[in-house]
Amino acid sequence: MSVTRSSCICRWLASIGVLIVIVGLAHTAWPFLFFPRQQLDITLTPPLSASQNPHPVAGIAERDITPPIGMPKFGYSAWAKAADGFRTRLKARAFYLHAPGQTPMAIVQLDLGTGSLPLHHRVAERIAQKTDVPAHALSLLVTHTHSGPGQYLGSDFYNVFGSNKPGFDPALFAFLSKQIADAVIEAYSSRQEARFAVGQSDIRGYTRNRSLAAWANNFPGRQLQDDDSIMAVNPTMTLLRIDQRQGDTFVPAGALSLYSIHGTAIPPFTRPYHADVWHWISGVLEDELTTTAPGFIHGAAQATHADNNPAWHEGQRGDLEAQRIGVALGEHAVQLFHSLAGQLTRELDTAVASRQLNVLEQIDTQRFGLCERAIVGASVAGAANGDEVFPISYLPFLKEDWPRRFFTDNCQGVKQWMLSKLQLLLPKERFPHQALFQIIRVNELVLVPLPWEVTLESGNRLRSAIADTLPVGTPWKVEVSSLANGYFGYAATPEEYQRQYYEGGHTLYGPHTLDFLIGQSVHLSQDMQQSGDILDIPRKQTFSLLSHQYFPERKQAATPPAGLQWQGQPELQQGEPASGPYWRITLLATPAERLALTSLHLGIHCQGQPVATDDGAALQLQWQRQGTAQDEYEIRWYADTEETHTGCKFAIAATRSGPTTLSPAIP
Incomplete structure (x- = not known):
């Protein structure tokens, strides 16, 4: 029974590993095959x-x-x-x-x-x-x-x-x-x-x-x-x-x-x-x-x-x-x-x-052991402590503290390579250099x-x-x-690198990266002491x-968002334990692709006076759904629930200096 169960677990882990490799290859390849290049x-x-x-x-x-x-x-x-x-x-x-x-x-x-x-x-x-x-x-x-x-x-x-x-x-x-x-x-x-x-x-x-x-x-x-x-x-x-x-x-x-x-x-x-x-x-x-x-x-x-x-x-x-x-x-x-x-x-x-x-070229001063190309460690997929994702973060080779035991005589030493030698298919110029x-x-x-x-x-x-x-x-x-x-x-550090936790796996240019940073920084500082500004x-x-553009094309970018309209009454929500309770209200406004968040201004008015603005963390804007002419947004106010907020109103202005539209009052 135990042998059968062990075999099933091994096959399950192997299947997950194969799936990760397939997904990783697909995710790696398609942008490099189909995205155009933007020259700056x-x-x-x-x-x-x-x-x-x-x-x-x-x-x-x-x-x-x-x-x-x-x-x-x-x-x-x-x-x-x-x-x-x-x-x-x-x-x-x-x-x-x-x-x-x-x-x-x-x-x-x-x-x-x-x-x-x-x-x-x-x-x-x-x-x-x-x-x-x-x-x-x-x-x-x-x-x-x-x-x-x-x-x-x-x-x-x-x-x-x-x-x-x-x-x-x-x-x-x-x-x-x-x-x-x-x-x-x-x-x-x-x-x-x-x-x-x-x-x-x-x-x-x-x-x-x-x-x-x-x-x-x-x-x-x-x-x-x-x-x-x-x-x-x-x-x-x-x-x-x-x-x-x-x-x-x-x-x-x-x-x-x-x-x-x-x-x-x-x-x-x-x-x-x-x-x-x-x-x-x-x-x-x-x-x-x-x-x-x-x-x-x-x-x-x-x-x-x-x-x-x-x-x-x-x-x-x-x-x-x-x-x-x-x-x-x-x-x-x-x-x-x-x-x-x-x-x-x-x-x-x-x-x-x-x-x-340019670390891919000959450097006049020493490289101090810096590898000639970047390689990503498998432990990067396993994520850092505190950000683990089941089951990836717990799989062999991907989990932390799983250094390479054999074939460690290359520049990257004990690092387990993500996708192994397939990583070499990505030209070294595509990494930061x-x-x-x-x-x-x-x-x-x-x-x-x-x-x-x-x-x-x-x-x-x-x-x-x-x-x-x-x-x-x-x-x-x-x-x-x-x-x-x-x-x-x-x-x-080289010593930290030997354990191949997330930080070591994500040290792209090998175990002597720190030696390179120290050497080059010292050299630069010495030059500054001798010659002044460099x-x-x-x-x-x-x-x-x-390249791929996600930033929306604002066809009416020069026109302030119009038709701001509050919908319904403010309601008190208990919220999540990690974020706390809040007052909410629905807002109908310009579609998200034309809404410039940098110009929009949110606030709370109590007894006719502003008591909170969106420069703090008390107010949150959250897109909800797309409408025919306007999109629906939720505005939240994370207020002190021990205080009375009756009569307070949400406020919004399309621009920082524009007219303010007030919501119905908090009951």
Whole structure:
């Protein structure tokens, strides 16, 4: 009986394995066989002449980058769902900095899943006509939310497999590049004399290491402890505070912060756009200063997060947990921001070095063991801890900690290859291969943006190596920012790679990827110390990408959505345990393909006064169904149920400055 049962299980597992291979082959092949190619030609021209300022200046601005309904989403790959609306808006927050006699720079924080090299270059191309920021002094940092759009990346591999639908979307790319560029241009235009302060402090308890056994492999003989999952994280929050002159005084204008936490508190299979925990990390500080510093902007971006997940409570992952964790981190940002009030200085000393490398070509400096082509590990299909999908995540070869035991003498070592040698049918040029390395210095802050997801220990080694290149005598604060300006998968340490957890399987260029990142970053930092700013980016570049447009063609895009009409009465719903109760009402409005979410404005009015807007997380727009002339939407208000809301009304305006239409009152 036991033999028969065992044989059945083996046949069942074998059948599933064959099915996965067939589906994988079909999913891999058809975009490469049938999608047209979109060619992006980018020319990086010199910007305007640097503005002449007697004092250091800064400008800060933001733009809404929430795409239309129906777009594929990046981060959870095939497990993602196309967007049906938004729970929080996605933002681009731009920080312009310029000290007299130094290179003007712009650092942009984006509520996106990852950076993109062509997106970086297109934004640089756009802003050159209206700002003095050169391409090498622009950096795009991201939050790595898994509830934002995909289809704008610089490689076919991630445009096809990073989202729930394949292909590069030229219209989405144009939308994002314009919105981001407009934020930088406004930041440049709003520049004022400024004061600056940089600080760091630690907070634990809201992140955990999701791959403990792989992390522990860095320390031979070490026994895992009960609190290791909470302790084996990067707890440091780094914050740059900027105050601008207003009349005879300086007032808080903005802050850029970095912290290490995966944007995955919102789980797979959810539909709305969502900035995840980052909405609250940014928003709590902004709300704190609403009264004393109207228009204050806080952009929070990734540090070294690759194996650091949000510490959600078991079985409660979702909106409420994202809020709990994000608010706690946001309150920590408030404390850190206020602690810097006495450290503000008029001094601004900056430098920036940028070098673009094609890892498929001969590199003048050493490769440090980097493999000559990318290979995807089988454990990537098994997914990361916390995102397992039955039965795929538990199958032999696909599950974590299943390294290759034989034939390990190739460059990829112990990695189990996804689809084995069939992967070689995908040309190496279809994988990410153009990498932008940067070192950015702002006073004692040294920022190292990299297009890899960097694990905790990889980040520790990177920071230490960069710190060793810096002049002694300054209390340098070095931080690495993952996924900046592009996406190359993960960077695990060689020791972590040996265990082939998700992070090791997703380290595309082999076990010495971190050695390569350290070597190239150190080389770039040393060049910057010796020669000053480094501009090593090709002036003209072409990207050829498999394309498919999901972004809707708005035939009446110039016309504000008309015919907004509330239907029925507001109703109280209990909602899901992970998101909580809410008031809902139906809205009839412009069809989704013509509804520009960036111009629409939702709110709640109580006793004739606005009490909530869709800049927060209290209001959600959700597409329901297509109608003859109008589509049906549901608007939700996640209100405090302990308060009385009788008489409150939903409000909507087709544009931010347009007339408001009020709903029937809450009974």
